[in-house]
Amino acid sequence: MRKQELLAVILVVVFSIGTVATVIIYKIATRDPQRIELLARAPEKGNWSPKTITVKSGEKITLVIKNVDTATHGFYLPAYNLVLTDIKAGEFREVTFTPRKKGQFNFLCSVWCSDYHMHMRGELIVE
Numbered sequence: 001m002r003k004q005e006l007l008a009v010i011l012v013v014v015f016s017i018g019t020v021a022t023v024i025i026y027k028i029a030t031r032d033p034q035r036i037e038l039l040a041r042a043p044e045k046g047n048w049s050p051k052t053i054t055v056k057s058g059e060k061i062t063l064v065i066k067n068v069d070t071a072t073h074g075f076y077l078p079a080y081n082l083v084l085t086d087i088k089a090g091e092f093r094e095v096t097f098t099p100r101k102k103g104q105f106n107f108l109c110s111v112w113c114s115d116y117h118m119h120m121r122g123e124l125i126v127e
Contacts, residue, residue: 033060033096038122040065040073040087042114048107048122057102057126066092074110077124079103085110099126 039049055061065075067087074085075093079101084093109120 033062035062035064037064037066038075040067040075040109040120041069042071042073043116043119044114045069047120051122052125053122054125054127055099057100058098060096060098062094062096064092064094069113071113072111073113073120075107076110077105077107079105079124083110087111099124102126 034055036053036055038053039046041047041049053063063075065073065084065087067073067089070089072089073087074083075087075095076083080097080099082095082097084095087093103126105124105126107122107124109117113120
């Protein structure tokens with residue numbers, strides 16, 4: 001009878017640890033992504049704010065692009081093939097992704113917004 005009791009205690013401990021470990025792993029895997037607010041303005045009115053975004057490789061992020069301008073804007077991050085077009089004045093769009101490529105990547109406005117449109121650029125740094 002002693003061996004059966006010992007086996008029962010060992011099984012209870014193993015299953016308890018396994019359950020706790022599973023819950024912890026699930027919480028880590030499904031946690032909410034980091035939210036980063038990016039304001040869009042024509043270059044002569046302030047450009048992207050912030051102009052540089054730094055994130056960690058492998059961590060899910062949500063970019064919230066808010067158009068606080070009177071012109072329509074878009075967002076294009078070529079390195080990750082992310083495109084959001086026609087973000088009208090006062091509107092916002094969200095995109096969630098997990099950056100895995102490390103480096104420095106340019107993002108830009110994808111909709112002609114002013115005579116200085118070609119200067120509407122920012123940088124995503126993935127560490």
